[in-house]
Amino acid sequence: MPPIEIGPSRPVGAVQVKTICADTGQVETTKTSTPASAAPKIETSDAVKGGAAPIDSERVATIRKAIDEGRYPVIPTRIADAMIAAGMLLRSPQ
Structure with missing residues (x-):
């Protein structure tokens, strides 16, 4: 299974809150905002970094040169089969 990468937290903008007054039935709109400093800090460990x-x-x-010179057999069905097999391997639990 490929590693899950966690990036920096996204800033949270203003939130518009609508409340209904029970007595009058009117809708009141208020805007609130969360300061960027209140956003949670996320740290990643070296264990989730994939490396090279x-x-x-x-x-x-060598293969690129052989393809350019026409000496490497490019068989589309074999390439497609290999791509499908690789996808199945990546999706299967290990």
């Missing part, structure tokens, strides 16, 4: 992906740059360069 394991990529073999030399192998990627």
